[in-house]
Amino acid sequence: MELKRILHVEDDPSIQAVTRLALEMVGGFEVLSCSSGPQALAQVDAFAPDLILLDVMMPGMDGPQTLAGLREHPALADVPVAFMTAKVHPGEIEHLRGLGAQEVIIKPFDPMQLAQQVRLIWQNSRR
Amino acid sequence: MMTARPKDEVRDALRALNEQFAERLRRELPALAAQAERLSGDMAGERRAIELDDLRSRLHRLAGAAGSFGQPALGREAWRLEQRIARWLEASEPAEAGFGELAEAMRELARKDLSGAGDTAPVPSLEAEPAGQCIYLMESDPQACRLISQTLRTFGYQVQACHDLDGLEALFRQQPPDALVLALHACDALTRVKALQAGLERPLPLMVIGERDDFDIQLAAVRAGAEGFFTRPLDLTRLESRLARSLERQQGEPYRVLIVDDDADLTLRYSLVLRGARMEVQALDEPVRLFETLHAFNPEVVLLDLNMPGCSGLELAQMIRLHDDWLRIPIIYLSVETDASRQMEALVKAGDDFITKPISDSALVSAVFSHAQRARALSAALTRDGLTGLLTHASIKEQLLVEVDRARRSGRPACVVMLDIDRFKQVNDSHGHAAGDSVIRALANLLRQRLRRVDSLGRYGGEEFLAVLPDCSATQALRIFDHIRERFAELTFSAGGASFQATLSAGICETNPALDAGTLLEQADRALYAAKHGGRNQVCVAD
Numbered sequence: 001m002e003l004k005r006i007l008h009v010e011d012d013p014s015i016q017a018v019t020r021l022a023l024e025m026v027g028g029f030e031v032l033s034c035s036s037g038p039q040a041l042a043q044v045d046a047f048a049p050d051l052i053l054l055d056v057m058m059p060g061m062d063g064p065q066t067l068a069g070l071r072e073h074p075a076l077a078d079v080p081v082a083f084m085t086a087k088v089h090p091g092e093i094e095h096l097r098g099l100g101a102q103e104v105i106i107k108p109f110d111p112m113q114l115a116q117q118v119r120l121i122w123q124n125s126r127r
Numbered sequence: 128m129m130t131a132r133p134k135d136e137v138r139d140a141l142r143a144l145n146e147q148f149a150e151r152l153r154r155e156l157p158a159l160a161a162q163a164e165r166l167s168g169d170m171a172g173e174r175r176a177i178e179l180d181d182l183r184s185r186l187h188r189l190a191g192a193a194g195s196f197g198q199p200a201l202g203r204e205a206w207r208l209e210q211r212i213a214r215w216l217e218a219s220e221p222a223e224a225g226f227g228e229l230a231e232a233m234r235e236l237a238r239k240d241l242s243g244a245g246d247t248a249p250v251p252s253l254e255a256e257p258a259g260q261c262i263y264l265m266e267s268d269p270q271a272c273r274l275i276s277q278t279l280r281t282f283g284y285q286v287q288a289c290h291d292l293d294g295l296e297a298l299f300r301q302q303p304p305d306a307l308v309l310a311l312h313a314c315d316a317l318t319r320v321k322a323l324q325a326g327l328e329r330p331l332p333l334m335v336i337g338e339r340d341d342f343d344i345q346l347a348a349v350r351a352g353a354e355g356f357f358t359r360p361l362d363l364t365r366l367e368s369r370l371a372r373s374l375e376r377q378q379g380e381p382y383r384v385l386i387v388d389d390d391a392d393l394t395l396r397y398s399l400v401l402r403g404a405r406m407e408v409q410a411l412d413e414p415v416r417l418f419e420t421l422h423a424f425n426p427e428v429v430l431l432d433l434n435m436p437g438c439s440g441l442e443l444a445q446m447i448r449l450h451d452d453w454l455r456i457p458i459i460y461l462s463v464e465t466d467a468s469r470q471m472e473a474l475v476k477a478g479d480d481f482i483t484k485p486i487s488d489s490a491l492v493s494a495v496f497s498h499a500q501r502a503r504a505l506s507a508a509l510t511r512d513g514l515t516g517l518l519t520h521a522s523i524k525e526q527l528l529v530e531v532d533r534a535r536r537s538g539r540p541a542c543v544v545m546l547d548i549d550r551f552k553q554v555n556d557s558h559g560h561a562a563g564d565s566v567i568r569a570l571a572n573l574l575r576q577r578l579r580r581v582d583s584l585g586r587y588g589g590e591e592f593l594a595v596l597p598d599c600s601a602t603q604a605l606r607i608f609d610h611i612r613e614r615f616a617e618l619t620f621s622a623g624g625a626s627f628q629a630t631l632s633a634g635i636c637e638t639n640p641a642l643d644a645g646t647l648l649e650q651a652d653r654a655l656y657a658a659k660h661g662g663r664n665q666v667c668v669a670d
Contacts, residue, residue, distance in 0.1 A: 012188060014148050018195050021144060025137045057184060086191025086206070093399065103395065106402055108194025108202055111141055120391045 003122040005030045007049035009040040009066060010084070011058045018111050019053070019084075027115025037061030041069045049079060051122050053105070056085040056096065064099050071100065080125035082118070084109075148196035149241040156237035159185060163233040167226035176216070183212040201239060208232055211302060225301050260305040260374055264288045265295050266336070267310065271361070275308065278363045281614055282371075283576035292319050299323055303331060306374055308366070310336040317347040324352045332373030334366060364569045364620075371572055372516065380580070381407045382499035385426035387414060387443065388461060389435045393484070397430070397491060404492040406499070414438055417446070421453060428499045430482070433462035433473065444477035455505060457498040512586040514564060515571035523585020523593050527644050530583065530595045534638040542604040544594040545651040546570075546633040549663040551590040554629060562622035563590075566629050569618055577611050593648075601637040601668045608633045608666045616664065630664035637668075 006029050010016045016033045023029045032047045034040040038061055044052075052070065056063035063083055070076055080102040085092075093104045103121045105114075162182055166175060186209035193202030211229065262284045266272035269290075276286045287304065289295050295309070296319075311317060317335070324330040330352035337344050340358045348356050355369040384401055388394045389412050398408040409424045411417065414437060421429075429447065431440035440460055447453045458478040462470075470481050482494055510522040518526060527543065534541035548554070548566060555563040567590060574584055578594065587593040596604055616630050634654025636647050650669040658667040 012192065014144070014151060014196065015192050017147075018141070018144050021137070021140055025140060057187065086187050093403065104399070106399070107191035108196075108199070111195055112137070117395075120395055124392045124395065 001050075001126075003029065003050050003119060005032070005047065005049045005051075006118065007032050007034065007040060007044060007047055007052045009034045009037065009053065009058070009063075010055040011035050012055070015055070015107070019114065022109075022111040022114040023118065026112060027118065029115065029118075037063075037066030037069060040066060041073075044070065044073060045075065048075070051118065051125075052076075052079055052081045053118070054081055054083050054101070056083050064096070067099060067101065080122060082121050145197045148192070148198070152193075152198075152201075152241055155189075156233075156239075159189075160230065160233035160237045163226070163230040167230055179212055179216060183209055183216065186212070198241065201236065201241075204232075204236055208236075214302070228302075261285045261287065262306050262308055262370070263295060263298050263304040265291065265307075265309045265311075267291060271310070275361070275363065278618070279308075279367065279370075281617055282367050282572055292316055295320075296323065303327055306332040306334070306370060308334045308336070308370070310338075311344070312338045314344055314347040317344070317351040321351040332370065332376075334370055334373075336361060336366075360621075362565065364565045364572070367572050368516065368568055371575060381405050382428065382496070382503070383407045383409075383424060383426045384428045384430065384495055384499065385420060385424060386410045386430045386461075387417065387435075387440070388412065388430070388432035390432065393461075400488045400491055401495060403488075404496065406495065414443055417443060421447070426456065427502050428495055429456055429458045430495070431458055431460055431478070433460045441473050441476060441478070444473075448477045455502065457502050459494060459498060515568055515586050517571050517575070517592070518583060518585035520585065520587055523583060523587060523595070524644075526583040526585070527593070527595050527648070530597050531638055531644045531647060533597060535640050537598075539598050540600050541638045542594075542596045542599045542601055543636045543638070543647045543651045544596065544604060544608060544633055545587070545648070545655040546574075546592040546594065546608075546631055547655060547659070548590040549630045549632055549659075551629075554627070558620075558622040558625065558627060562620060562627075565622075566590075566620055569620070570615060570629075570631065573611060573615055573618075577607065577614070593651075601635055604635045604637075605666055605668055608635065612664065612666055632658035632663050633666040634658055635666065635668045 006023055008016065008019055008023070008031055010019065010033065013035075016035070020031050020033055023031045032043065032049070034043060037058060040052075054063040054066055058066075061069070063085075067081055070081065081100070082103040082105055083096045083101045084105045084107055085096070086107045096104050102125050105117060109117070159182065162178065166178060166182075170178070186205045190202050190206035190209055193199065193205060208229065211225070215225065262279055264272065264275055264279070264286055266275060266288065267290050272288050272290070276288050279286045287298055289298055298304070307320070309320065320333070324333070333348075333351060333353045334355040334357065335348040335351075335353045336357045336359070337348070338359075340356070345356055354373045355366065357366055384406050386394050386397055386408060388397075388410070391412060394410040394412065398410055401408045409420065409426070411420050414435060431443055433440040440462070444458045444460070447456065447458065457480070459480045459482055460473055460478055461482050461484060463484050474481070480494060480498065482491065507516075510519060511517065512519050517523075530541050548570060551563065551566070554566055567586075570592065571584075571586065574592065574594065578584060578596070581597055583595045585593050612631055612633065616628060619626050619628055621627075632655060634651045634657065636651040636654060638647060642650070654667040654669040658665045661667065
């Protein structure tokens, strides 16, 4: 099985656009962008992603809350989730992983490298 | 499924996104500045905390986004401001006096030139004078205090002066500076400074001016984190260059680290840890692409897994050492090998150090950091001029070729500038060579302060300097160098009881696809000659 479909949850339209470009054009993945946690929770079953990217700081339902919601979908039990966040202290990375995320991607990311990074995260989750 | 597109197409699409983002910043940054400005107005404490938190999260967002849109410097500045607000919020007593400065920093951010956004390697603004680093100066003698502040300001620093430790501690409570310059009489004062430093995430560059220079006070200075120690009469030029070097080390470009390892999990882990310590990391899992990656990324340290399928880390290290270009690069092996004699054998053949897996995050960071730091210092010693720290004659000429070529490819103009200190022989003859050296060093420091990181600067000859400014028109260069010329003329030097001033002349030539590097140099030199001929203390542009 290979990585094909990625669900991306991010409220900032610019970051949404550049992430989409990086994953679609550079990586060749199929991407569904959602602007909020509730929107992602409503669409996740129909889209059936192989991997989920979650922004940490979103108004209303934030990244960790969205992750908790996603974990309630039984079909998503094996789908890896990576958080995306601006530079934080090393302790916070550990904290975010402790919440059940596979990895934490630090923003800003290099759009030319993001797809490779995501592919690595996905491969690691399959071991 | 969609397929990956050719790189050019991707880059064009990215460029378009970068431009959209720059457009968005042009709208949002002034709004952010206005928000910061409202904070210094009349506002209830609770309301203010909410506004501050909102501002913090907007800056956080900007810090995370800007770098992906070709605006890394802006992102870093946003991150710095975010940290500043976070500190206030943690202390739950936002420092009133800091609001004005915050608003000013936000306005500065909004003034930034965003036009580099279309490029993947953006160039910072030339027009706005770079926001100076903030120095807290403690000096009880008012006359000396005025002189030191004035000189440091001429060099482009922002200086906040106080007269005693209580004043210094009050300034610190508002916000720690970028560096400290402290005149001290007693050792116990340094104990208080040490306590101030201990409260910070990492100690600030500290220069101590001692009334005496005995063992005890120097030991106390070192314990408080001093990186420079000076006695009176004070050589301000030397103090400034020491300060500049410390700040450069603290805030310089992140170290570049290449990891070659086939274990994707570990690679990702190491990358995260090293990036968290402000290093730039590239990972490679196919040794075949090693040289291509070395050339493209130009790392300062290489981490090599000792055991990889196909070829071993030891073999790769030996291959790296086959090439003169990579003789100096530190190679650190990653290995589960604990057999000391095999480690030794690997080090004898090639390589500099061993990291035995598993390794703690902090041990990894310090191992890589110490090698990177030494490698950079060594490379600086070989390519930099001893007196000024600028590029040597050979290195700046090499840089000129690189920049002229870059300008041709990008289609954007660059400028070549030749500079010379006026009547320098007279300075040497009447005030001695030591005074002459101090004038040269002062000009070097001033140039370094005023030019951007992307500009190249070298000592071309005795009192002659060469600067290459990418993405800069002759009009812009003229404005900048005229400003530098004025600043330089304001500096007062002292030697043997006498004080004197010096001036400079400069010649500018803008690149043009038809001209090669040699011709550009000649034209800049001719413009310099015209400036000298026209009466010195002026800047001329080649026709």
